[in-house]
Amino acid sequence: MKRGGVEVRSFGYFLQLRTGVFSRSMVPAFFAVLCIIGVVVAKLDLNYLINEIFTRLGRNTFLVLSLLIPVVAGLGLNFGIVIGAMAGQIALVIVTHYRIEGLTGLAVAMLIALPLAVLFGWLTGLVLNKAKGREMVTGMILGFFANGLYQLIFLVLVGTVIPMNNPTLLLPSGIGIRNTVDLIGVANALDRALDGIWDGLIMFDLGPIPVGPWRIPLGTWLVTGLLCGGISFLMKTRLGQQMRAVGEDGHIASVAGIPVNRIRITAIVYSTVLAAWGQLIFLQNIGTLNTYNSHEQIGMFSIAALLVGGASTRKAGIGNAILGVFLFHTLFVVSPLAGQAVFGIPQIGEYFRVFLAYGVIAVALVLHAWQNRLPAKG
Amino acid sequence: MSESAVLELIGITKDYYGVTVLKGIDLKVKPREIHGIIGENGAGKSTLMNILFGMSVIHETGGFQGEIRIDGEPVVIDSPARAMELGIGMVHQEFMLLPGFSIAENIKLNREITCSNVISRVMGKSMETLDFKAMRQDARSALDHLSINIDETLPVAGLPVGYMQFVEIAREIDKKNLRVMVFDEPSAVLTESEAGLLLEAMRRLSEKGIAILFITHRLDEVMAVAHSISILRDGQLVARMERDQARIDKIAEWMVGRKVERSVLAKRPVAEDEAEDVILEIHDLSVEMPGEVVHRFDLKLRRGEILGIGGLAGHGKIGVANGIMGLYPARGSVFKDGLPVSLNNPRQALLSGMAMVSEDRRRVGLWMDESIEMNISFTAMQVQGKFLWPGPLERLRREDRTAMREHALTMIKDLDIRCTGPQQIVRHLSGGNQQKVCLARALTMKPDILWASEPTRGIDIGAKQLILDYLVRCSREGGMTIVMTSSELGELRRICDRIVIMYEGRISGILPPDASDMEFGMMMAGKYQSGKGVGIDGMA
Ligand SMILES: Nc1ncnc2c1ncn2[C@@H]1O[C@H](COP(=O)(O)OP(=O)(O)OP(=O)(O)O)[C@@H](O)[C@H]1O
Ligand SMILES: [Mg+2]
Numbered sequence: 001m002k003r004g005g006v007e008v009r010s011f012g013y014f015l016q017l018r019t020g021v022f023s024r025s026m027v028p029a030f031f032a033v034l035c036i037i038g039v040v041v042a043k044l045d046l047n048y049l050i051n052e053i054f055t056r057l058g059r060n061t062f063l064v065l066s067l068l069i070p071v072v073a074g075l076g077l078n079f080g081i082v083i084g085a086m087a088g089q090i091a092l093v094i095v096t097h098y099r100i101e102g103l104t105g106l107a108v109a110m111l112i113a114l115p116l117a118v119l120f121g122w123l124t125g126l127v128l129n130k131a132k133g134r135e136m137v138t139g140m141i142l143g144f145f146a147n148g149l150y151q152l153i154f155l156v157l158v159g160t161v162i163p164m165n166n167p168t169l170l171l172p173s174g175i176g177i178r179n180t181v182d183l184i185g186v187a188n189a190l191d192r193a194l195d196g197i198w199d200g201l202i203m204f205d206l207g208p209i210p211v212g213p214w215r216i217p218l219g220t221w222l223v224t225g226l227l228c229g230g231i232s233f234l235m236k237t238r239l240g241q242q243m244r245a246v247g248e249d250g251h252i253a254s255v256a257g258i259p260v261n262r263i264r265i266t267a268i269v270y271s272t273v274l275a276a277w278g279q280l281i282f283l284q285n286i287g288t289l290n291t292y293n294s295h296e297q298i299g300m301f302s303i304a305a306l307l308v309g310g311a312s313t314r315k316a317g318i319g320n321a322i323l324g325v326f327l328f329h330t331l332f333v334v335s336p337l338a339g340q341a342v343f344g345i346p347q348i349g350e351y352f353r354v355f356l357a358y359g360v361i362a363v364a365l366v367l368h369a370w371q372n373r374l375p376a377k378g
Numbered sequence: 379m380s381e382s383a384v385l386e387l388i389g390i391t392k393d394y395y396g397v398t399v400l401k402g403i404d405l406k407v408k409p410r411e412i413h414g415i416i417g418e419n420g421a422g423k424s425t426l427m428n429i430l431f432g433m434s435v436i437h438e439t440g441g442f443q444g445e446i447r448i449d450g451e452p453v454v455i456d457s458p459a460r461a462m463e464l465g466i467g468m469v470h471q472e473f474m475l476l477p478g479f480s481i482a483e484n485i486k487l488n489r490e491i492t493c494s495n496v497i498s499r500v501m502g503k504s505m506e507t508l509d510f511k512a513m514r515q516d517a518r519s520a521l522d523h524l525s526i527n528i529d530e531t532l533p534v535a536g537l538p539v540g541y542m543q544f545v546e547i548a549r550e551i552d553k554k555n556l557r558v559m560v561f562d563e564p565s566a567v568l569t570e571s572e573a574g575l576l577l578e579a580m581r582r583l584s585e586k587g588i589a590i591l592f593i594t595h596r597l598d599e600v601m602a603v604a605h606s607i608s609i610l611r612d613g614q615l616v617a618r619m620e621r622d623q624a625r626i627d628k629i630a631e632w633m634v635g636r637k638v639e640r641s642v643l644a645k646r647p648v649a650e651d652e653a654e655d656v657i658l659e660i661h662d663l664s665v666e667m668p669g670e671v672v673h674r675f676d677l678k679l680r681r682g683e684i685l686g687i688g689g690l691a692g693h694g695k696i697g698v699a700n701g702i703m704g705l706y707p708a709r710g711s712v713f714k715d716g717l718p719v720s721l722n723n724p725r726q727a728l729l730s731g732m733a734m735v736s737e738d739r740r741r742v743g744l745w746m747d748e749s750i751e752m753n754i755s756f757t758a759m760q761v762q763g764k765f766l767w768p769g770p771l772e773r774l775r776r777e778d779r780t781a782m783r784e785h786a787l788t789m790i791k792d793l794d795i796r797c798t799g800p801q802q803i804v805r806h807l808s809g810g811n812q813q814k815v816c817l818a819r820a821l822t823m824k825p826d827i828l829w830a831s832e833p834t835r836g837i838d839i840g841a842k843q844l845i846l847d848y849l850v851r852c853s854r855e856g857g858m859t860i861v862m863t864s865s866e867l868g869e870l871r872r873i874c875d876r877i878v879i880m881y882e883g884r885i886s887g888i889l890p891p892d893a894s895d896m897e898f899g900m901m902m903a904g905k906y907q908s909g910k911g912v913g914i915d916g917m918a
Contacts, residue, residue: 238492239504245487248476254434255474256488257459 038334058220063278073267074247084275085295121272125265193219390444414600417610419810465557477535482517540691663710665701686870689880733825751786
């Protein structure tokens with residue numbers, strides 16, 4: 001940065017002046033337009049789309065919400081939620097092994113995931129406090145590192161060091177967990193938890209127009225709603241205020257006597273626990289665990305969804321999370337179909353979507369870097 | 379006074395990277411005492427206060443030697459939190475305010491008023507909900523205490539520095555367990571009457587039994603409130619005296635270590651006629667700077683003059699420069715040498731040959747973690763292509779380090795920037811020296827018009843003389859036109875050819891520097907109206 005510094009800086013200056021123009025709502029607006037175009041060219045059945053969106057809002061929103069607290073506390077996008085997701089998956093494997101099923105199974109999994117996630121979050125927080133200003137990259141690398149350990153445990157140690165005898169879970173060799181684990185026991189346990197009251201099915205005819213069938217995963221929506229309430233509540237508490245202060249300016253916060261490092265760790269712990277639970281919710285909806293992939297995917301996709309919802313690395317709210325999940329998943333559903341309709345190849349739409357998802361993350365990170373380096377105005 | 383000291387500093391010694399900046403300082407204050415601390419820029423005043431407040435810079439740079447005693451008991455102050463527990467409050471030289479928080483939230487930061495709720499009963503105090511109403515009330519009463527009328531729900535970002543200063547002070551006086559209170563240059567951006575309010579507030583605090591340490595470069599303020607005075611020079615305590623033995627000229631001598639003469643600059647013959655040479659014509663300028671709104675400002679700036687803009691905080695004097703330089707939204711028309719200058723575009727403003735010294739050096743003026751030389755030459759390099767090797771593609775030219783270095787060295791000498799060298803990073807300079815770097819940066823642009831907002835903020839009396847002289851020389855010899863905004867009327871009267879006084883966002887009148895105090899006073903209070911249609915409506 002020293003040598004060719006001049007040019008880099010003037011480019012940053014340029015970006016800086018322009019960030020005002022590319023106001024926050026530009027990104028969601030752009031994606032909304034894409035979604036609409038996609039829906040139109042794919043001639044998509046709206047009832048199908050809406051049903052998908054209802055399901056996916058339940059599936060993913062909790063996870064995306066788990067990203068909010070670290071943003072508020074100034075830690076940026078928590079790429080470390082991958083680690084939380086691993087805690088969730090470990091818990092799921094355990095309850096599956098012991099055949100604890102249904103809502104009880106899910107609840108037990110949450111309880112098992114809790115201490116694991118607290119521990120992982122605390123460790124992550126310790127590391128991130130040593131890497132102030134580079135939290136996001138550090139979090140990402142920590143995720144890779146943790147993934148290595150996770151694989152070591154699940155591929156090598158289970159069945160050897162950790163005794164386990166369960167042919168449905170283990171690979172045929174008896175060592176290591178299978179690539180995919182069927183989660184029959186807990187599948188849709190939360191989504192359908194309120195079926196006793198109402199199964200969430202909406203289907204009627206509005207004159208000549210058929211509406212539905214849409215199914216609302218009621219239990220999951222309820223829990224997600226509770227989390228939204230919880231986060232808003234947290235932001236109104238003393239702890240929330242301290243997090244905001246640390247996020248605004250750690251130095252000033254510490255001069256005001258706020259224990260900055262502790263608050264940062266707390267934020268990461270909360271986020272990791274929520275991510276673990278979020279992953280449980282995600283997987284109970286999907287119904288199968290991709291032992292070595294599920295957690296890897298959710299990190300990037302949740303972060304992309306939040307950004308698509310108009311969040312930045314410094315500012316993100318519940319609205320961004322929900323809008324983001326909505327847009328991102330609409331695109332998810334629409335793009336292969338649009339690819340098929342326009343080019344005859346569904347993969348093109350798929351590539352396009354992945355390209356956009358990573359593109360959004362890249363742009364957000366670049367902007368973040370500039371904003372951190374530059375004084376307010378020249 | 380037989381009372382025993384509440385605070386004692388004994389043999390405080392501190393070095394930064396091998397440079398000793400404090401050498402065996404002893405200091406004692408009693409309850410109810412206001413103790414003035416004065417010294418040149420870089421003498422070590424803020425460092426001493428940072429030690430007292432347990433600031434992290436001190437501990438990250440190897441701590442200090444010596445002892446701090448409170449009520450005669452040795453204490454270890456390893457963090458601001460600890461200092462606060464011990465009843466020490468501090469108004470920092472650089473504001474410690476969170477821009478995104480409201481004034482009330484800043485005042486109550488980490489001392490929020492909370493109510494318990496179901497969850498907090500289980501999970502502990504940190505889950506208690508904030509009682510914004512009570513917080514606002516507290517903030518309100520602290521601000522009222524200082525006679526400041528500003529809406530406490532406004533965010534701090536974008537407040538004019540004068541208000542930020544008062545918010546900072548309000549935060550400290552809102553603390554209930556205060557025993558010792560440090561004011562590190564609280565009055566640098568305040569006008570005389572505002573500083574008066576501040577001094578009054580300090581007296582009231584001290585009457586409540588609080589010991590006060592007061593750092594300022596305005597000696598008359600020290601003389602007005604202090605009971606005793608310590609003088610630092612180059613990190614050493616050179617004198618301590620009671621108020622009744624102190625005399626301003628003596629203090630100044632102690633500070634600088636030599637006699638200070640007030641050079642009087644030759645006045646320029648005024649009396650230009652109407653066929654004057656106008657360099658900048660401002661017509662109908664309105665600026666939306668929160669707290670410093672400007673309404674329909676009209677002015678013709680004469681080539682080569684030094685124009686002062688004065689007025690109380692909140693009346694728009696700061697808004698003019700910020701509006702024209704594009705830092706805050708502005709409307710109206712501005713012509714430089716007959717050509718229109720586009721507003722709301724900092725780069726265009728710079729390209730048209732104007733430069734600015736911002737009153738807010740921290741946020742707008744400086745790049746705190748870059749070297750002095752980089753700070754000085756950066757804008758000129760970016761905007762004017764100075765200090766670059768020649769090359770075909772302008773955007774790809776490399777910086778000319780030697781030229782930068784040479785220029786930085788001249789500036790360091792001319793403005794007497796006290797530093798270890800042009801490569802020292804700006805964060806490591808004392809407040810006053812950072813201000814000089816800001817000024818050097820603007821001067822490097824060699825602008826036709828220099829907008830200097832509070833150019834001598836936080837600068838000691840010796841250096842101030844030097845800088846004012848330098849500005850006058852730029853104007854007389856270099857033909858630079860200077861518009862200087864200052865809350866210190868005295869300095870405006872010393873170098874300006876004419877002085878505009880702002881009231882409620884409008885021009886209240888224009889006075890020659892030798893007009894009477896009465897006239898200035900009346901005009902600032904909006905009671906004296908000259909010229910055309912100056913209204914006092916608008917502005918809440
Ligand atoms: N963080 C730092 N690292 C290195 N040197 C520093 C640091 N802070 C201050 N200094 C040096 O310590 C000396 C004293 O600085 P200090 O800020 O205490 O001066 P001051 O008396 O407050 O001056 P001013 O009136 O300009 O505010 C200066 O020479 C300064 O360069
Ligand atoms: Mg200082």
